[in-house]
Amino acid sequence: MKDPAMLRRLAAAVVLSLAFTASALAADKPHHIAIQVDQNDPQIMNLALNNATNVIEYYRARSEDVEIDIVAYGPGLNMLRSDTSPVQDRIRRLKDLVFPGKIQFSACNNTRQGMEKAEGHAIAVVPDATIVPSGVVHLMDLQEQGWSYVRP
Template structure:
């Protein structure tokens, strides 16, 4: 019986080492989604993609990083005064863990809108400004992120 327990212990250690090696070799899941249209249906489709991606990996016991980059007319997605999806942004931010979701707003677009409209524009608290939305998309793709445009 003693040999059985020793063999079981050796097997458990080998399995643990194998699992740890597999986890270390696993490619991280990183997906960037572009929104460049002032269209509620497109914004909702992008957020549906985020939700579905996070749920898919959650069901597999894995995590994912998702970033939604909005620029041009798509920046309205993150405007405090015009966003038709403000509630969904908050909801998705709150339910993301253990995965990570980021909402990036193009500062070039924001500055252009402010100049055209003649007043400051507030961005929802879930979003962060990036200098350029297009550059952000490009940099993430250069780092190996998968690209999606709904």
């Protein structure tokens, strides 16, 4: 008959080994978060940027990768408009200086076209933004790909 203490130690070693393996696999998996901005409210825009900054800093401290996509549509598109954005300096700093390659800004083309029609002129977005056909569809696609979703 085997030593019961030895069996307990072996079982504990197996459990710890599995826990470390699961932790290591989770650390290798990049994290993805989509943040929605659909209001023309500087407080909401800054909250979205704060959320993004906090998430990036959290995973950076853990040496884990994270990608963030801030998706603006409807009245929230003002966040990414060159002529109306109250946070465009902060966007530039986040995109180019602080967190290169970790954050993307997606501007809804449906909203942009509606604004252009209503205002009678072309609407330019900040250079750090990417135009997506539809902000809502873009959010759906990201969620279907496993991205987490936040609405500040």
